[in-house]
Amino acid sequence: MKLLITGRPGAGKGTQAVNIKEYYNIPHISTGDMFRAAMKAGTKMGLLAKSYMEKGQLVPDEVTIGIVEDRLSEADCKDGFLLDGFPRNLAQAEALDKFLTKNGIKLDAVLDVNVENSVLVRRMVGRRVCKNCGATYHVEFNKPLKDGICDNCGSPLVQRPDDTEATAVNRLAVYDEQTAPLLDYYKKQGILKTVNGDQSFDKVFEDIKAVLK
Ligand code: AP5
């Protein structure tokens, strides 16, 4: 399975990616996670990404396209992958197509997890992530067993720095302006599959499996 997962910020891409990765046994490649890891490691790229992420803007294409191409060239992506949060504008989509064609790779599907704007700010502001393993929770919709502690590894849960209301609103605007046009781009390629992301966690995954059959 060679897949992309797209959708508005907070739509549940990362949450569903955990299920998809396990079910189809493919690596999950999230540009957001890669930038957060680089920030944590204090690399030059991490510092650069931070200055854009904290404003809810896109990290420049020169940086983003390069790290995705490097990652897709690794051996574990040979039989499949799930790209999450990339591409996010037309230039990235065209660069990805060029890379895939050059390497004889064909995408099986682009999954669009569709959720209306009104629900999303609440989802982002209430999100908590594990500092250690990255597992995602929500203070209302997906509570850990013990407040503020990860069920998987017992580490503290934290809020992403870009999960403030102001940044969330800005990220949604950037999506409408730059990422939404990609839906048409992939529809024209005949590989766009839309699922309703405003349902229970399990029902969203059931629908994803159904459209990928
Ligand atoms: P990124 O990390 O990709 O963030 P995003 O697109 O804003 O998406 P999120 O991770 O916020 O949402 P999600 O859809 O994964 O939702 P989740 O599953 O966590 O990017 C961050 C930044 O990095 C960007 O702003 C940009 O600066 C930079 N960047 C990344 N990629 C880039 C690129 N290609 N080019 C340039 N810059 C780039 O769920 C959200 C919450 O809702 C959770 O709390 C979850 O528990 C809850 N939830 C999930 N599903 C449900 C459900 N069905 N019902 C109720 N609650 C739910």
Ligand code: MG
């Ligand atoms: Mg995510």
